[in-house]
Amino acid sequence: MANPVVAIVGRPNVGKSTLFNRIVGERLAIVEDIPGVTRDRLYSQAEWLGKPFHLIDTGGIDFDDHDELLESIRHQAELAVDEADVIVLVVDGTVGITDQDQDVARMLFRSKKPVVLAVNKIDNPQRLNDVYEFYSLGMGEPMPISGAHATGIGDLLDEIIKHFPEYEDDEYDEDVIRVSLIGRPNVGKSSLVNALLGEERVIVSDIAGTTRDAIDTPFTFEGQEYVLIDTAGMRKRGRVYESTEKYSVMRALRAMERSDVVLVVINGEEGIIEQDKKVAGYAHEAGRGVIIVVNKWDAVEKDERTMNKFIADIREEFKYLAYAPILFVSAKTKQRIQTLLPKVKQVAEQHAMRIATPVLNDLIHEATTVTPPPSDKGRRLRINYATQVAVKPPTFVLFVNDTELMHFSYQRYLENKIREAFPLEGTPVRILARNKS
Numbered sequence: 001m002a003n004p005v006v007a008i009v010g011r012p013n014v015g016k017s018t019l020f021n022r023i024v025g026e027r028l029a030i031v032e033d034i035p036g037v038t039r040d041r042l043y044s045q046a047e048w049l050g051k052p053f054h055l056i057d058t059g060g061i062d063f064d065d066h067d068e069l070l071e072s073i074r075h076q077a078e079l080a081v082d083e084a085d086v087i088v089l090v091v092d093g094t095v096g097i098t099d100q101d102q103d104v105a106r107m108l109f110r111s112k113k114p115v116v117l118a119v120n121k122i123d124n125p126q127r128l129n130d131v132y133e134f135y136s137l138g139m140g141e142p143m144p145i146s147g148a149h150a151t152g153i154g155d156l157l158d159e160i161i162k163h164f165p166e167y168e169d170d171e172y173d174e175d176v177i178r179v180s181l182i183g184r185p186n187v188g189k190s191s192l193v194n195a196l197l198g199e200e201r202v203i204v205s206d207i208a209g210t211t212r213d214a215i216d217t218p219f220t221f222e223g224q225e226y227v228l229i230d231t232a233g234m235r236k237r238g239r240v241y242e243s244t245e246k247y248s249v250m251r252a253l254r255a256m257e258r259s260d261v262v263l264v265v266i267n268g269e270e271g272i273i274e275q276d277k278k279v280a281g282y283a284h285e286a287g288r289g290v291i292i293v294v295n296k297w298d299a300v301e302k303d304e305r306t307m308n309k310f311i312a313d314i315r316e317e318f319k320y321l322a323y324a325p326i327l328f329v330s331a332k333t334k335q336r337i338q339t340l341l342p343k344v345k346q347v348a349e350q351h352a353m354r355i356a357t358p359v360l361n362d363l364i365h366e367a368t369t370v371t372p373p374p375s376d377k378g379r380r381l382r383i384n385y386a387t388q389v390a391v392k393p394p395t396f397v398l399f400v401n402d403t404e405l406m407h408f409s410y411q412r413y414l415e416n417k418i419r420e421a422f423p424l425e426g427t428p429v430r431i432l433a434r435n436k437s
């Protein structure tokens, strides 16, 4: 389920972020551009030889300002050891081994996690001799790379994916609904978790979660099994990096990836701020079911227009989440907390919705008859056949005469037609055009 995590570690200026950008660069270019989503160059998805993974540049995380340099590198390494499946230690081939390199190498060595040693700034073959001294770090074969010139990156990635775990823990049964909460600090995520689990008819099972850290909380409500993913991540665990904002975003992203439904929590008292948009953008991109939860509604001074105004703001700021239902709740007074789980269940069902091929084709046929595709330079898009290829989220492939003729606005029109015919509230829908061969 969850993709492996690769962390890049090393002292400043060795070229970590250059390497990070090299690895994720291509993917970022093809990802759909979502207006309003500010991209974080610290944590990204990447892929090599068909294997998707997450990449973290630990150098991009600001730890405590008062940290000495060495402390801050140690915190990076500590985080990488805790979170990553494979660690890439980057060193600078033009400088040679420093005390800090040695210190980090020792920490990583003790952790027994797989480490790949990348010697950066080997910009030309003459520099290859600079690589040998790095054998003495005891991290195996040093791999020469040049982030600046994009050389050696393929070999490095080959080596990285060799260390991916064979099997991901198979986690939970298909019909268990996996839920996570994301939102910036202090919006009330932990309070909501407590309010949810404290509901009268919610039965929390005392068997700890089956994942490594036993950080999930399984429970039952009205005969349906659920699991709250990474409940521990919502408690402050006291490590230095736990309190840093970027770390908590990263952690939430991973929780989100393991979920069916994500509750995007907003602080009703403060309204929407930039960081909320980033979080919501991630939720959309992850392809999970999404519910927008406006918390602390008790603390909002209201008149009869307040809620509608808030809804209008959300729709304006999170345009790409038009499909997400919005709930106004209070973890403190428990107002409407009882509406959360029924909504989660409903969204999970839509997220797993399957539309039979004949029904889908009738629908597409009718839609193209009512509003034919616009023609482009005398040529018109023809859709020969449509089929649903995946659930979670529902993903449709349209076989067409020429994919170049499928324009975004027409695709949006077809999505709306599918949404009119089927209850797909809360779930994104993916439509892919393929050339009929």
Ligand code: GDP
Binding pocket: 010, 011, 012, 013, 014, 015, 016, 017, 018, 019, 059, 120, 121, 122, 123, 145, 146, 147, 148, 149
């Ligand atoms: P970070 O602090 O480890 O993230 O390092 P950066 O990626 O910011 O790079 C630090 C400096 O090294 C920058 O000036 C980069 O342009 C330079 N740099 C990065 N990779 C290479 C490389 O492969 N060769 C050379 N010559 N310079 C590089």
Ligand code: GDP
Binding pocket: 183, 184, 185, 186, 187, 188, 189, 190, 191, 192, 234, 295, 296, 297, 298, 299, 329, 330, 331, 332, 333
């Ligand atoms: P988290 O950082 O998102 O997990 O937020 P917490 O659950 O720790 O809550 C942050 C603060 O908001 C705490 O002081 C809570 O008591 C308060 N809070 C949480 N939910 C509500 C709510 O529904 N109404 C009000 N008035 N305060 C709340």
